[in-house]
Amino acid sequence: MSFVTVIGFDDLTYNFQNQGMGVITSWVIMLFLYVIPYSLMVGQLGSVFNHEGGGLTSWVRGTSGEFLGYFTAWTYWAASIPYVVDTANSIVVGLGWAWYGNGKLQNTMSNGWFAFWTVITFVVFIFVQSRFKHSLEFLSTIGGVAMFGMTVLFVIMTFAALGMGGHIATQPMNVHTIVPKFDLHYLTTLGLLIYAMNGAELIAPFITKMRKPKSEFPKAMIMLAVMTAFLTIFGSFSLGVFFDAYHLPNDLKMNGSYYAFQALGEQFHMGNTLMYIFAWTEVFYLAALLAVLLDAMTRMLISDTGAKYMPKVLRKRNKSGLPVNGYLLTCGLSAFIMLLGIFLPSMNDIFNWLLNLNGIISPGVTCWIFFAFIKIRMDSQKYPSEYVYIKNDKIALSVGWWCLIITAVATIFGIAPQDVATGSSTWWYELIINFVAIIVLIGLGAIMPYVTRREERSQTGSAFTRLQWTGILATLLVVIVGDLYLGGSKAANNIAMIAGLTVVGAVLIVIFGWHERDLITED
Template sequence: MGESNKKYLSWPVVAMMAFVTVIGFEDIMYNFKNQGMGVITSWIIMMFLYVIPYALMVGQLGSVFNSEGGGLSSWIRGTNGEFLGYFTAWTYWAASIPYVVDSAQSVIVGFGWAFTGSSEFQDKMPNVIFTLLTFIVFIVFIFVQRHLANSMEILSTIGGFAMFGMTVLFVFMSIVGLLRTGGHMATQPMNIHTILPKFDLKYLTTIGLLIYAVNGAELVAPFITQMKKPKTDFPKAMITLAFMTTFLTIFGSFSLGIFFDANHLPNDLKMNGDYYAFQYLGQQYGVGNLFMYIYAWTSVIYMCALLAVLLDAMTRMLISDTGKKYMPAFLRKTNDSGLPVNGYILTCTLSGFIMLLGVFLPEMNDIFNWLLNLNGIISPGVTCWIFYAFMRIRKNTAKYPSEYVFIKNDKLAYSVGLLLLVVTATATLFGIAPQDVATYSGTWWYELIINFVAIIILIGLGTILPLIRKREIEYGIAFDRKQWSIMIATTLIGVVAMVWLGGTDLAARFIYIVAIAIIFPLFMWYIGRKKPQEA
């Protein structure tokens, strides 16, 4: 096919693809729960001081590396070399683990609402069953995506646009309904003071989830190579994305204030708020639960398709994008169908580990909220790479020419990139403090501990894999069967001990976790430092 007959993606299409990826109804709901109507002011501040410059920086990075298809990891590799490119790919993948677990849990919640029409099933479901069902969903979709990968990509696209349509429908119908009922809102009083957030320590801990809600524009970077004029059209798409996100977050939050009293929000709003909202909308228009059921099945289809694509795409991206230099051969091994089987096993193992950390929380709602807030820590942390890459290209613009330039003055542009890097890193650190539970309670301390454990395991493993690859290069294999057996057995013992101690008090959990944090790495280092006998 000649170049003249090639089909290109237009910038409006790329903008819509990015918009579906970046913001959703649940993102608006999560932050409404954290900040109430004050989130409207937060969204305005975020849009002009964060989202717009963030999107335009992504636009310039896409313009500089317009022939690269790897996105963020390609940008870091192009500015800082192979190892940092690998580590960026790893951290991006690690950040996806809590996201896919969250998506799997959302599938369970969505099915519950779709079949029962209420949240009562959650009160009857023990945490262990919820975790087990979530893990079963993982296993099922590992097999599903193998046979229906292309179909799932189509379904996720359709589902994504359907979710976007439901969000716009909710905003539009809520405001129309408000005018029909004479302007009565559940949130009272509704004045300038209501939409001003309280800038305190708790507010700082919620910024990470705001960033989590609006990041992700870099996910469409691989489509740069499919645009006719990528240097100019990709920045256009990013500008459009910023303004669409601004509109929907502000008016979406206002619409929620019509149905929910922001001063007295339900404790389970993050998990069930979107279903409650469509219930209220249906009641307002006299159609009962119709809108809720439509939304529930839309959510189930979208989440199922998204989960299947994510499980496949994130594993393939990690294995293929990091190359042979740093990724162990046993993880790059594929079957006859070209699927990285051991990569899937690693994904399921780490996902299972994350789920196990949360299973000992008091309620199903606590598990959901903790996992969501974990996304609000790890995801903004990964976003820091974007600003770092932007700072690198603006430090040496002669080496990285671009047709589109965000802020002509290099020093000013560098300063803006540094400012956003500092803001994002600060939000990441404050996000580690638990939310949605009583401060300094037993649950608060437990969530704080497992936040650190999850971060250390997910990110730390990325520094260990290159060392394992180094052993493969040196000895031909990383470990012999005896070494593998000892390490696997030790891991299983640790898991069993964690399950056993999960029912004990906080002090016992804390002592166990600290002991494992010290003893486990030392033991693995002792086993791993020896030369494999089978080499």
């Protein structure tokens, strides 16, 4: 179960484009110095808070209070927004390959249509998930196993091809080839490595259900490390067999998995058969995963944060018990993220930017895990558990701080745009929208308690009057129009425009009135 949540074939192609064959060394370093400690820390946290289900939110709430528990739930949910957008994008790309048998979709579909079909995908799968929840959870698990099977098949068939006289595309292939260049660019790619390998916290609730957690859980994590090592090391080497690591296609992150199975099929004279099998496996798996994610993440946010911090309007449920306004918020923010990227030069740039945004936000949220672990080891007598990772508290704390610091560094450096020329107008635009996306996704969580307090004090049952809602909509319209302008501007104009938008937003807030007395004014 843990393996399916931690790594997949697409994770290999993403990081292979970032680091080439040097990513093999990075995978080994990350496995021993990050993934194994991270997984074992999750084991102890899950054991300490087993009565609360072992979720990340309950870990932080149990160590640092209600507000940080709520904020953890919000940031964990916010981190899922770029992920579900990226998943929806991948479904559109996968359907293109499954239908056309090639990557012509990126050359024939405009950015606007790409965004449109992505948003339609959200709507369709929220509708489907509300009616077929449990069957799709089952199908997503089956799809994950099938994806793992395709990955293992790729590795085995690659070595079989080499045994039959196949040649390696990456030349020269030696020790120096697999050693990465440790520079500033390397630091900017760490976030995507961590993004590829996190997710072990999702299996925490099952730790206490093992027969002997104290002895069996470490063995399970060692098995996870062995499986991950096999996939990442040999999978990356296999990619180096079919792709010249020194001259990689620009669209490898978006289409690399399909190119790989297409090349493998040609090697065995099977045409596009393997590629079609992989494409439909990918679509099948991602579709079920998206439906589950859209529902599960929204429900987690709404149900795991009390009325003290979450506005009533978002906690509202329909007759079937579905948080309809929470769904609307999820779709709205997903559309907002797509809007930020729609003005990038191409469909491939949108895909890469969204993927790299995950490499910023996802590691940032992972910091909460190490924060909670440090808190329980600072007072280990207060937090007893059946399973303990490193009995010596000082050593355990040093490992916890190591993981927290490296994750924080990866998050900060990940903000720098990748896959585009440094200093170009596209680079500056991506840098700006990286900050905008982070501020909006995380900032909304910070202001929700304030909105809730306004709602409670209001005599109308609403946090804002109609006049104030008009101000909010006007501000959003200004931001959208400004974003359209930014998309085609030079770097200097981009920065000036952001400053201008900030001033305009502040003026609109004042004009439309945000005083407490507005709360008791009749609409």
